Amino acid sequence: MANLLTHSSKPRAKASYRFKASSNLCVIAILLGSTVSMVCGPALAQQTVLPDNSQLRGSIQGNTLQTQTTRPADSRAATTDSGIPSRAYEPVSPGALPAEDDSSNLGLLGVPQNDGSPPSGPADDSGGLNPPPSPEDQMTPVPTASVPIPEPRLGAPRPTAAAGDENNTDRDPENPYDTGAIEQSQEANPAENRAEKDNMPVSAIERRIPRPDPEPFAPLGIRAGTVTLRPSLSQGLRATTNADNSSDGKSAILSETRLRARATTDWSRHSAWLDFDGTYDKTLSGEEYSAPNIGLRAGFQLDLGARTTVKGEAGYRYRQEDPSAPTTLQGTSNRPGVQELDGTLGLRHEFGKFFGDVKGKVNRTTYGNAEFGNIAVSQKDRDNTFASIALRGGFEMSPAIKPFVEVEFGKLIYDEKVDFSGYRRSGVRSGLRGGVEIDFGEKMSGEFALGYLRQGIDDDRLQAVEGLSADAAIKWSPQRGTDVDIGLLTRVEGATAPGESGSVYYEGTVGIKRQVRANLDFNAKLIASLRDNKDDTGLDKGFGAEIGATYWFNRFVGLDVSARHQLVRSDVESRNTDETSVYVGVTLQR
Template sequence: MTQPPKQRVEARRNGRSFRSAINACMMSALLGSTVLAFCSPASAQQTVLPDNSQLRGPIQENAPPPAQNNRNTRPTDSQTTQDQTSSPTNNFGIPSRPYEPVSPGALPADDDSSNLGRLGVPANDGSPPSGPSDNSGGLNPPPSVEETVVPVPVERVPTPAPRPGVTDAATADADTNADRDPATLYETGAIEQSQEGNPPERRTDKDNMPVSAIERRTPRLDPEPFAPLGIRAGTVTLRPSISQGLRATTNADNSSDGKSAVLSETRLRARATTDWSRHSAWMDFDGTYDKTISGEEYSAPNIGLRAGFQLDLGARTTVTGEAGYRYRQEDPSAPTTIQGTSNRPGVQELDGSLGVRHEFGKFFGDLKGKVNRTTYGNAEIGNTTISQKDRDNTFASIALRGGFEMSPAIKPFAEVEIGKLIYDEKTDFSGYRRSGLRTALRGGVEIDFGEKMSGEFALGYLRQGIDDDRLQAVEGLSADAAIKWSPQRGTDVDIGLLTRVEGATTPGESGSVYYEGTVGIKRQVRANLDLNAKLIASLRDNKDDTGLDKGFGAEIGATYWFNRFVGLDVSARHQLVRSDVDSRNTDETSIYVGVTLQR
């Protein structure tokens, strides 16, 4: 029969001799051989307790002794017999070091001197060994259940305190100890937690913290916080506005003998634009109505409507078109006005144009056709009504322009125009045939510096022939311009030049050439404060030997916006005309205060 391996017993630290340890090992081996000789295999597989109860498997050695408040109190004989019988496998391997509490002095010092035999081995007198037991097994694992023997109890060496992080053997045998009587389990108090080896649970930082966006959208300030928002319908945006105010003037009808008055002035404006990706269209409406509140009786409507479009047919071909309508009252200081009338006859003007432009490399060509229709209302002298149908006329012309691209911003050109002025009546009331052929030759330059400056300027010569040989042709210098200039951001300057031919109603007179130049300045001082000024100069070259009629006008105003929709308008103007004919001299000064509503 194979004997179990001999156990190594660690010498106690109390200084006893090594010979005592050798004697203990020899006695244990001799006693174990004797017991194995008389034990049957069945008894090794199953241990029967005194109360005829059986245990399944070996009893773990580390089960604590019965709970006692006093460690020096000895158990009863029944308890000693039960402990010795139920612990057959707790003496193999190298015993562990004695248990040492974390806090010194928590348990009284062990003193087993009274329980030792002659050879230094604890006497087997039924007293329990001191200190907690351990079944770690040392270097040699415990034998299986079938090979379990009941060896002679040996010295119980106290085990050291478990290292932090290592699972205690008692925890591993919790399921086995759960079948035993809770009253027989060893009760232990709370053990102080190791701050270094087993630190207390702490709150960990979140690992899914929000991260700011890589690209942040910074809000941009509105450059025009008081500009109208408009009314959008599909791809068309309409921006209407209406102004209502009072105008105090020194010359209500702007005549040579006009009187002062206080007028109610109403002005309605609207602009519609499109945002098409390729083509474009626009429309402007401007209507003003003045009505006397006090002073000289006066009523004068003035309405203007214009619309245009541009079609891009390919990369180098463009088609443009414009149409307009205007209703006004005839100027009492104009030479064409019938003298002595008690009213101001209405004048209606309707015009339209269509042009096509094509570029040939650095060169370009522009062909444009134009039609103008002018009609005059009846004049009243006292109770007599005088018809002016003999003044109604239609003018149609065609103009051809060609030029080259000196640079993308400057394009010089030359233009020739041929047209025909046709009166509805072949002869007027005086018997003169005033229809005739019109020719013009101009040269100029087109400017396109983007938002800085754009437009065109042209100078030339204009001649309006008359079919009646008794009347001489009306001719003279031609000057036309339309330029938009922005010297700095927030400042806009509009420059315009106009040349037109005026007919005559007086027998034997051919007519005149009228020139007008305007300069308008608008300055945005603040986001809600606009300043504006306008200068007007006019010159009429009369062909009836009456000299020149010179006119001048100036206007200054300001608009303060309370918000996007409501603004306060204040303006003042002065205009005058000087002529060798007394009936053509005028002088007028006025002040206006009103409110503007816009959308």
């Protein structure tokens, strides 16, 4: 029984197993069929070729944005089959449209089939990104121009054909990606030009035009802060007919060395300056002669206000006494040295059209020993100090012309109250002058004064030294490149001989400098002198002329050549001199 039951259950179990396998196969087949219809159906529909041989969808590498923006209105419902379906249109008024019956279009599992026919319901006129043109725009022809599209770069997406471009005959049928020429409106969409820069350079309001240097061979100077120093050194040879410029002088060839330096300031308000001029002559052949001549002078100007000015000067000079001067001891074997030290300080104030000026002056003069062979004779009795004060007042006739009147009082004091001859030579000096100040800018500037000067002597046995006074210092430039310096000088000279009072000495100079070229200068100088002797020896007349030229190779090196002649004529034989010389040298400047 048990065996029977066991054998009878085996066929039933096999039948049940076969039934389950068959049902599983049916379910799998149904699922595969529905999956194929859902996946393949829309894909095949999107690849469907339209009657005009144009594809609904381009390749994956096409320009998706351009394909979407240029699709025609007829294909606006074709893209809704993929992805989430859009909501069906439902009118506000029920019954406006007949009820849709898609029962005949239902496929497997109730999914509507896509047979290529347009969907039912109202059309979507939104047009996507680009709405369709209106009928008026379609009827109006727009002038177009063909603009070639440049070949796309490697890796860049190629443009796809715009929908509705069926009549474009420039398209290559073998290359579906070649869109040919693009028709565009030159008025509505002109060709793009190169954009202009917004930050273009703007030319200056005032253009800087380089100007040539007016003095390309002038010294540059050495600058230290606000002070500029301009040094120069000259070295040359002088051939002269009278080495010591005496009445019995002999010819010689001299080595002449000259060192000059000028320092100036460029302060905004005040000013100061310093000048040095030193010359040394030494005989190379001929009459033995050696003579140093050194001059140092400094000055300043302080502007205390708009109308108040303070000026000061100081100077030192060392020279050898002129052998033709009446105060020189005759028969000496040397030329005694003379040292001069002076200083001035003045205050000037302007009020309205008038001005006042007060100036103090001090001079100190000392003389070296006179040698007669091995005997040295002291000249201390000639050492003296002179101090004076001058008052000047004037008015402004015009900004360039200012007449003035000046009064001077001073005292000449000798170190020895009584000299070796037993005379008291100290005395009071007084002077009265009238003149004019000139200021025409660069054209002419300076002053000129005429008056009377008197030097009294304490000793009643000696008469006073007095005479006409003439002083001037004028700078005149008649034309650019030409400078004229005019100077007049009046001074009182003492005497050493017993019974002699002294003399009044006048000197006038005219110096002319002409710049012929930037590197070539001509200069000339005229000197005239007159000595009025109060010892009944008459007048001593002197004259001198010098002409020269300087050629500059550059700013630092120049060649100097000059020639001069000077003479003195007097009733006293020992005062007559005559000298002619020629100089050639080189000047170095900085």
